[in-house]
Amino acid sequence: MRPPAFWFAPQNAPGIWPRLLAPLSLIWQAASARRNRHGKHARVSVPVICVGNINIGGTGKTPTVIALMALLSEMGKRPHVVSKGYGGQAVGPLLVDEVDHTANDVGDEPLLLAAFGPCWVAKDRLAGARAAIAAGADVLILDDGMQNPDLVKDFTIVVVDAAVGFGNGRVLPAGPLRQTLHSGLAQADMVLSIGPEAGQQHFVQNWPDLKGLPHLRAALEPLETGMLWHDLRAFAFAGIGRPAKFFDTLRGTGAQVVATRSFDDHETLSDALLKRMELEAEGLGAQMVTTEKDAVRLPKSYRHKVITLPVRLQLDAPEALGEIIENVVADRS
Template sequence: MDLNTRGLVNYLLLPISGIFYVLSKIRRTLYRTGFFRINQFEVPVVVVGNITVGGSGKTPVVIKLVEYLQQQDMKVGVVSRGYGGSHDSGSLLVEVNTKASLSGDEPLLIAAQTDAIVMINKNRSQAVQDLISQHQVDVVISDDGLQHYAMDRTVEIAVIDGNRRFGNGFFLPAGPLRESQSRLKQVDFIINNGYMSPGEISAQLMPTTFTHLLSGDEFPLNHFSAQYCHGVAGIGHPDRFFNTLTEFGLQVEKHAFTDHYQYRSDDLEFNDNHPIIMTAKDWVKCRDFANDQMYYLKVDLDISKDFLNELYTKL
């Protein structure tokens, strides 16, 4: 679909977007006035979400927060809806050996990289309660869930993609907005993933190493310089990943898959010996059939220590 056609379709969808906007406002009002019950908890809950659909970089923020709070000797739990996974009843504890097809890729990635106690449940409030009662956590971080108003929260963090921001500014389905931009005035922190903007906290994903899927060995960022490789990305905006590889001097053949794609081994059979380099989110879905050609790009989130300290004081 070309840009002109997409723009026309978006305008035709505006009446539905208007209905979505009205219903979302009514729903939030019913929670704020006490008509709908809000579940309270014994420990602080930090929500990391956004007001748009699509990837904005929430999961790297969650991982950074988990690591920081663990350094403060806090026992951290994480809740997620488990989008993309097949689990659909009750709470599921996500462990390092859990199948991504069951849990979804993002909860598994968080569990694998942080050793946090990760629980998925379509009912986030129940997942929080189960973490508290079964694992005695000190704090819970919700990966997404800004609009899950049945779940009380101590701190709200909205993450914005600094490049795309709010797209065309329309509500679903004509645009990417779940809530009005005025909602950002009510959150505790706004994190801008990729850019610096007044009143927002800048965060940058910083590549650190290439990690071999089979051995876990790590290699410097210039290791594949000038080499031909297969770039694999099943994320919301794969071009960002491909551009990063190109910046490190790689000659990239791009293989873009849909976000949360569940890989099969034959998806990555390219009949040559060139390196296959993927994102960390892809790594957790390809572990079971990894071969010697496969690597993933390990990243760290560069974010203000002052923000982390201020967050801690709110808990």
Template sequence: MSEAPPFWFTKAGVPAWALSPLGFIYGRVAAKRMTQKASNMADVPVVCVGNFITGGAGKTPTALALGRIVKDMGLKHGFLSRGYGGSVNTPTLVDTEKNNAKDVGDEPLLLAQQAPTVVAADRPAGAALLVEQRVDIIIMDDGFQNPSLHKDFSLAVVDARRGIGNGFCIPAGPVRANLGIQLLASDAVLLIGKAPGAAQVIRKAARAAKPILEAQISIDNPQDFEGRRVLAFSGLADNKKFHISLEQAGAEIVEVRNFHDHHPFSTEECRELLSYASAEKLVLVTTEKDHIRLRRMGGAQELLHTQSHPLRIHLTFDNPRTVEGLLEKMIAQAKAIRRANREKTLA
């Protein structure tokens, strides 16, 4: 998915209404798929971090934040990712010393810096490989709409600035499936940020009696950018979010280069970025995801990696104890379900 069409995140107009019949069909098909009973259950509890819309909600920072909480609970976690943009076609345990984004995708490389991470289009097979790593709990980065693997807890992430956009389903809007069905499949909703753009979905979540959690994104290294003239380049579903964070860090954004989500930077693009920044005496700044996408790629990509500065961020839950309590309850229920299944099998 390239950077989202602007009309997705404005009041519904002619483009959205013209595409709404297709969106209705897409939403119904996706919702029907979501309601299918999962045919596979991992031996350990599975937490899914997903979102109601396509791209850019903050799933990966949320997965990493959950991982920190699980670790503090004394449990070993592992991450399961589809590995968008990667070339591996069998379940693969990510090796940060050998793999690059062309192999496994960019987000798995970030996740693997914290805990064992498996890339697998076949999520049940990927979960089985993580169980072999002796993890106590699996955190799925995305896969919310995929019915192939049983989820013990699904956390739907919502960006407070963009919310669910115009509320229409793809291609008329950014919503992945009928919102009511998606809310039914969610165990809690996480609101990231303080902007009012998510008011509609939060009201619906409250009416559906879903717990609403809140979290904030913080910048780890603002001192690296304060007062500096920068060329900001990024390949995200929502590049504006990166620009806002960079300005909050005190940088002066002189030039911008926006690319689509998971963009594989070409040699020509890398050389142009390096040349322009050098000529205009600008600091090259990008996101952690884009920065790691350039690593171990060789040539101009590797040079751009070494000469660029990543804006490092992390997500913090407003009430981590509430999150820990939800996880503790989920783990107890998950163990009871698996124990009952074993007893049924033996009977």
């Protein structure tokens, strides 16, 4: 099910639905506050860096986690990721094995992250943190853990899609926010907006007040793999937070995107669904192309039929993030 359009309208845009749904937003906020009060709020023996968002889905958390894993490894640290494993059956704590596990076991994001370093799935984040530390982690990256109250975070990065910003500024179901913007920014130590220059300008114009938080910018750029995308006839499909971003990125490579299919985030890609898309792509003389996150959910019989377009986070000021993270780690050493 696609999110309603009014979620992504600017904060000052008129609309009847956000006002009608406002009472339900208050119920959501009350439930979130109760969950926070009853959380464990435990501090562990190593630094915890949280990558989260105030919006629901589609902001760029996974590429940010991958970039942090690389940055910390370059510092000589042993980072482990702790994830809830959304969409997976494992309760954990379980160290993800990218060869033996499937997305159905552990979720698509942990399976993708495991290709870059140790990643744990744990519905109980504190138990996952302790398991990672016992296995040798000296820094933890908490994936999508901003609203989880079990662990004390040493540094929290709020990731936001620059073009969307914080939408209409309202909490679910009246808007796209998991919590109020005020409470979210109060929990944060940094805001990372992701998107091209036009989106970045839109974000600054519409959300100038970030409560004095450091604000870094980044973009998602295709990874050079030697693939010749120019003039490739592509049948593109994606089940991520905002599939249109992927389609635009693919067009930016020079590929001719002749058809697109959008699915819900984490949606199961069944053999029957893939067969229908395969036949449609063949009829258009096109190659099926998808995202890295969708690719890990493909059945084995389709992995050789679908090309993946990998993207990586490109920071405007990588040295600034490096200095911040180095200080965070040093403060707990």
